[in-house]
Amino acid sequence: MTFRIRAARDEDLQPLYEMAKLTGGGFTNLPPDRPSLKAKLDKSHAAFAKTDDTLADELFVLVLENAQTGEVRGTCQIFTHVGQHYPFYSYRIGTLTQHSKELGRTFRADQLSLTTDLEGCSEVGGLFLHPGERAGGLGMLLARSRYMFIAQHRARFADRILAELRGVIDEAGGSPFWDGLAGRFFGMNFQDADQFNAIHGHQFIADLFPKHPIYIAMLPENARAAIGLPHPSGRAAMRMLEIEGFSFDKYIDIFDGGPTMTAPTDKVNTIANVRPARLIAIDGDGGEPVLVAAGRLGDFHCAYGKLRAVGDGVAIDRACATALGLIEGDNLAWVARY
Known part of the structure; x- marks a missing residue:
C-alpha cells in the first residue's frame, strides 16, 4: 500500500472535518468547524495559485492520501509568514534576579512575558494522522513532506521556522495551564477559548491578556508543572522536531503552555540535505x-x-x-x- 502527500482540494473538506473531530481539543490549526476549515482551504488554494516566489502571509494545506483508494488519512499545514495581519503571541520564560545586601541573599524568580518575538517566522503545524494509520512511518512522511515543500519553494519562506506543540490537556479536555493563568482573565474555559481562537483569531488576546510579566511561582502547582511540556500524544512529534534540528528556546503557547520549537530554516536537516x-x-x-x-x-x-x-x-x-x-x-x- 502506497501513500502520497499532495495539495489539499475542495473535496477534502469532509475528511478534514472528520479528522478534526478526532483531535481531542487544543488543536487550533484543525478546528472541528466547517466554515473555518473551508476558509483554510480557500487560503491554501490562493497560495498554490500564486506563482511569483515572494514572501507573503500564505497558508499551504497538504493531505496524506492512499494512492490506491484515494482516501485521505492525514494532513499538515505550512504558514509562510506568521504575525502579519494579527500579532503572533507567545509567552517567553525569563528570569528576574534580585539581591538584598541586608539579607545577604539573591532571589531568582521565573517569569512569563507576553511577546511577539516570533513574528515573521514561517510555521509548520496542523499535523494530524488518522489513528488507524499510525504505523509504517506515515507520521514522519507527513512531517518531512513540509520541509521537502519548503526546500522546493525556498523563496516563499522566512529564514526562521517554528512549530507549536499541543500542551498538556486533562481527561476532561481542559488545560491546567489555561485554568491557572489566562482563564482567570477571560471568564471562559479552555475549550471555548481554543475554539474561539481557531475561528476568530488572536485579537481577543491583545484586548484582554495581562501585559505585565507573570511570576510562575504564583501559579497553581498543576499549571506550573504543565509549562513547556507537550501533550503525551505529541512526544513523538517533539522527537521528530529535535531530529530535524529544532530546539526549545523558552517560548510556550499562551493557551495550553505547550513548547514552541524553533530552528533556522536552512539548517533544518531535511531542507539542508x-x-x-x-x-x-x-x-x-x-x-x-x-x-x-x-x-x-x-x-x-x-x-x-x-x-x-x-x-x-x-x-x-x-x-x-x-x-x-x-x-x-x-x-x-x-x-x-x-
Whole structure:
C-alpha cells in the first residue's frame, strides 16, 4: 500500500472535518468547524495559485492520501509568514534576579512575558494522522513532506521556522495551564477559548491578556508543572522536531503552555540535505530508502520510495513513480529516510 502527500482540494473538506473531530481539543490549526476549515482551504488554494516566489502571509494545506483508494488519512499545514495581519503571541520564560545586601541573599524568580518575538517566522503545524494509520512511518512522511515543500519553494519562506506543540490537556479536555493563568482573565474555559481562537483569531488576546510579566511561582502547582511540556500524544512529534534540528528556546503557547520549537530554516536537516536529480529509470531493483518529491505548488507530491544512482541520474521503484506520476526524464528531489 502506497501513500502520497499532495495539495489539499475542495473535496477534502469532509475528511478534514472528520479528522478534526478526532483531535481531542487544543488543536487550533484543525478546528472541528466547517466554515473555518473551508476558509483554510480557500487560503491554501490562493497560495498554490500564486506563482511569483515572494514572501507573503500564505497558508499551504497538504493531505496524506492512499494512492490506491484515494482516501485521505492525514494532513499538515505550512504558514509562510506568521504575525502579519494579527500579532503572533507567545509567552517567553525569563528570569528576574534580585539581591538584598541586608539579607545577604539573591532571589531568582521565573517569569512569563507576553511577546511577539516570533513574528515573521514561517510555521509548520496542523499535523494530524488518522489513528488507524499510525504505523509504517506515515507520521514522519507527513512531517518531512513540509520541509521537502519548503526546500522546493525556498523563496516563499522566512529564514526562521517554528512549530507549536499541543500542551498538556486533562481527561476532561481542559488545560491546567489555561485554568491557572489566562482563564482567570477571560471568564471562559479552555475549550471555548481554543475554539474561539481557531475561528476568530488572536485579537481577543491583545484586548484582554495581562501585559505585565507573570511570576510562575504564583501559579497553581498543576499549571506550573504543565509549562513547556507537550501533550503525551505529541512526544513523538517533539522527537521528530529535535531530529530535524529544532530546539526549545523558552517560548510556550499562551493557551495550553505547550513548547514552541524553533530552528533556522536552512539548517533544518531535511531542507539542508535535499538533493535534486533526474529520473533515468523506473525499475524494481531496489535501492536506498528515501523520500521523493516532485512537482511545484499544486502539483507537488511526496512519497516514500527506493532510489539508486544510475549514470548521471537516479532510478526509483515503480510504486513510487506511479504514486508521484513520474516518467523517465522527469526531475525530482530526494532525501534519505530515517
